[in-house]
Amino acid sequence: MNESVIETRQVTKSYGSLQALNQVSIHVKQGEIYGLIGDNGAGKTTLLKALAGLIWPDSGEIRLFGQHGEKRLEQCRRQMGTMIESSGFFPSLTVETNLEYYRILKGIPGRKKTAEILRLTGMWEHRKKKGRELSMGMKQRLGLAIAMIGEPRLLLLDEPINGLDPSGMIAFRNLLRRLNEERNITILLSSHILSELQLTADTFGFLSKGQLIEEISARDLEEKCADSLLITVSDPDRYAAALDHAFPDERWRVLPDKVIQLFHPEHSPEEYSRLAAEHQILVTGLEHRRHSLEDYYLSTPPPHFPTPGWWPTPSCSARRPWWLPLSSTMNTEKTGA
Ligand code: ATP
Numbered sequence: 001m002n003e004s005v006i007e008t009r010q011v012t013k014s015y016g017s018l019q020a021l022n023q024v025s026i027h028v029k030q031g032e033i034y035g036l037i038g039d040n041g042a043g044k045t046t047l048l049k050a051l052a053g054l055i056w057p058d059s060g061e062i063r064l065f066g067q068h069g070e071k072r073l074e075q076c077r078r079q080m081g082t083m084i085e086s087s088g089f090f091p092s093l094t095v096e097t098n099l100e101y102y103r104i105l106k107g108i109p110g111r112k113k114t115a116e117i118l119r120l121t122g123m124w125e126h127r128k129k130k131g132r133e134l135s136m137g138m139k140q141r142l143g144l145a146i147a148m149i150g151e152p153r154l155l156l157l158d159e160p161i162n163g164l165d166p167s168g169m170i171a172f173r174n175l176l177r178r179l180n181e182e183r184n185i186t187i188l189l190s191s192h193i194l195s196e197l198q199l200t201a202d203t204f205g206f207l208s209k210g211q212l213i214e215e216i217s218a219r220d221l222e223e224k225c226a227d228s229l230l231i232t233v234s235d236p237d238r239y240a241a242a243l244d245h246a247f248p249d250e251r252w253r254v255l256p257d258k259v260i261q262l263f264h265p266e267h268s269p270e271e272y273s274r275l276a277a278e279h280q281i282l283v284t285g286l287e288h289r290r291h292s293l294e295d296y297y298l299s300t301p302p303p304h305f306p307t308p309g310w311w312p313t314p315s316c317s318a319r320r321p322w323w324l325p326l327s328s329t330m331n332t333e334k335t336g337a
Pocket of ligand 1: 046
């Protein structure tokens with residue numbers, strides 16, 4: 001799972017004065033599902049187009065399967081299936097004929113391949129329908145079938161879940177998981193439906209105004225979004241010692257401004273307060289915290305902020321995004337502490 005299938009190094013693309021991509025460096029590993037998250041206009045499609053060779057970056061480098069240089073990239077792109085902007089089917093042709101067209105275009109021998117992909121993508125029973133007669137979910141599946149016909153090792157899917165109803169989303173998500181797990185296909189998909197990506201992706205790349213804000217694994221994201229209890233106390237050192245003694249299995253850390261963060265707390269808030277009282281420690285704030293992916297995304301620093309290493313971890317104010325410096329916000333919460 002460690003070999004990089006996609007790596008971009010400081011890829012930049014401008015349209016006139018508009019910088020659609022600004023020094024974007026992403027890393028997609030072999031066998032993973034990578035979710036590219038960003039608002040409208042963030043640059044997702046532009047990045048996917050650059051990877052697919054549909055546009056040229058102004059600067060920076062693209063590596064596919066460890067290869068770089070345009071000639072090698074062109075060869076690598078034969079192992080890539082794409083669904084970018086439109087599903088690329090002909091509305092007046094049947095599903096089956098559409099797929100046959102792409103099979104022949106790509107030089108894939110045997111009609112059996114078409115039947116196999118129709119079955120794989122759940123389009124077999126709809127194979128006689130014309131493109132224009134398809135529902136949104138079927139259109140997305142046909143788009144995926146077209147991307148799959150060349151037996152790709154890598155799929156680039158631009159907003160594939162867009163427009164699907166909830167059951168369509170679940171079915172499409174399951175299909176992507178199957179392709180990933182059973183055929184070991186690496187998938188890069190973009191979306192602004194964050195909760196849907198949270199159920200699908202192994203790694204997330206947050207794109208905003210052309211810049212990659214953060215790349216984070218699902219596990220690390222889960223950790224950052226974990227249930228936690230934030231306790232503000234008068235004496236964090238003594239309270240930490242008391243915690244250690246009373247609840248040795250608890251995981252916690254000390255944050256600035258006398259806040260202790262307990263991960264997955266096993267006891268009730270009252271018990272933590274009682275523990276403080278027993279040690280003559282004053283509790284001045286207690287807050288249960290859980291970030292959804294939406295919260296996390298909305299609190300991701302805007303591009304003008306300094307390097308990612310600077311960002312603090314979630315802290316104790318629910319009223320401010322966690323990326324704001326702690327010192328700029330804690331005054332009101334600390335009154336009387
Ligand atoms: P969406 O979610 O709306 O599809 P996106 O994240 O895919 O958005 P892009 O389509 O990559 O965003 O667009 C990034 C920016 O580049 C936008 O401001 C867009 O208007 C601009 N842009 C994209 N293609 C072109 C083009 N061919 N000419 C001029 N500007 C463009």
